[in-house]
Amino acid sequence: MYEFKRVQAAGADINNELLKIWIARYLPEFDKISHHVRNHVEQRLRSSITDEARQATSFNINHHLESDCALAAVDTQQLLSKKLSPSPDSWELQELSIKIKQIYAVLIDSYEKSFIFSPIVDYIHVIDSEERRLEAVDLVIPHFASLMLTVGPLLRELKAVYFSSVNHHLVGFMTTQLHLTRKRILSHLTPYDCTWLVPYLHVLDELMCMPWQRICSIVPSTSNMTQSLAVARKMMPQISSISAYTYQQALQTFPKHISSQGRIQSAAVQASSLRDLNMFQAYIWLCVLEDSSSVIEKQLLPLCLQVFSLTDVQWKLVNFGVQTIIKTILEQLLPHERAIFKKQAGIIESLFLNAQPQEEQVALLQLQTSDAVDAANLTGTSN
Incomplete structure (x- = not known):
């Protein structure tokens, strides 16, 4: 059986065990695939993330990304405008849309060119339990850390938009628009594409709304x-x-x-x-x-x-x-x-x-x- 090589997270201020638990949640749940279809599913999952397949997925998403973000912004305004008093400033809403599109574009580019799950693709057949998932994460940590370094500055810019706003409802507008944009992006993909891409989109959600980085810094x-x-x-x-x-x-x-x-x-x-x-x-x-x-x-x-x-x-x-x-x-x-x-x-x-x-x-x-x-x-x- 393949033994996953243990990798320490960069930085002495990171709790490696908690970091692994966080990242393990992004791994597809291979252990829940029925045994009688597992070989077929694993083959489809592998074929969906070849260089050519990821390039095609990236092209497909980028082709719709501008309209997806724009339509999600319209949907958000229609959904929330009657309840927002005062309504967010139009400049702030435009800035939100621009920042959200930029972050999704970076995530999709990373999916195509720096696929964080590459080290475990050949071993998905042995990731059959929570223990094995945590072991597999050791291989993913360096790639995940690189993704965080890429996305981090853009996240700070997005947060700066609503932190600097006098309208406290802007954060609700942002979380709703993120959700609706992600929904539109995923609507263009096959279930197998979604399996590998969804974690990238969930990372954005969780970094904006959940204190995982703070949790992982606890020693x-x-x-x-x-x-x-x-x-x-x-x-x-x-x-x-x-x-x-x-x-x-x-x-x-x-x-x-x-x-x-x-x-x-x-x-x-x-x-x-x-x-x-x-x-x-x-x-x-x-x-x-x-x-x-x-x-x-x-x-x-x-x-x-x-x-x-x-x-x-x-x-x-x-x-x-x-x-x-x-x-x-x-x-x-x-x-x-x-x-x-x-x-x-x-x-x-x-x-x-x-x-x-x-x-x-x-x-x-x-x-x-x-x-x-x-x-x-x-x-x-x-x-």
Whole structure:
């Protein structure tokens, strides 16, 4: 069996284990491919990323990129303009569109010319478990670091547009436009092309909205931090599966929920929901690792209140997502691990509950009461 060569991440201020967990989430989930079609799928995946295939994909995307970005900007304005008061400055919206197009162009160029997954293409047949995924990431890290160096300056320019704006709604406009642009880009591609290109587009989403770089810079300096890190390393590889479970629970609990993107059952809402649930978990683990909830209180919560109010997402659904994530994590922890996690989890739950409109608090408290027995059991075993 092929043994992946271990590579240290550049820079002493990077936690290599957390970096690997972050990057592993971008690898296609080869282990979930059915065995009876696996050989065929692997062949198609390989053929979709030859130099010629990536060049053709890049040409296809670039051919539509200007119109995709322009149409996504129009869609965003139509979606949000009635709710924005005051409306963002037209110059700021134009700058956002220009920066977004530039970043996507750079990502597509990198996909064609500096494919970060090249080192593992010949070994996808042995990436059949989470452990093997983490091992494979060692080969990807240097290429990923190079991509970050390329995209980094453009991300700072994009962030500067809304950080310098007096209109606090601009960040909601930006996240929506990013989502709609990505949706249009992917509409031109085959499923096999999407498998390899989607990670490039998700990188942009996560660098703009999630604190992964801050998470990966955490190096434990005390025994408490070491214990928190051990819990995070155990659970963070499950972020995607916990998000998927939470979304399914939301489907059952709020089957009639409709946001500005459509019904909760729609593909568009599913994609944005999974992204948001991943974001919640990234912030939750940052709080656990830093032993402080300030990053949620000062960054995530204001962002959620802005964006979800603009897109007609009910706050009780947001709260349900946070509650379900925390409950699901607690159920998978050992008693001593729960004690570590619950210190920040309880504060985070309270922050979201207290932030919601007053009229929704009673309904949510009733929903929480229905889970009282399970919560009591978890509390009892964590002492």
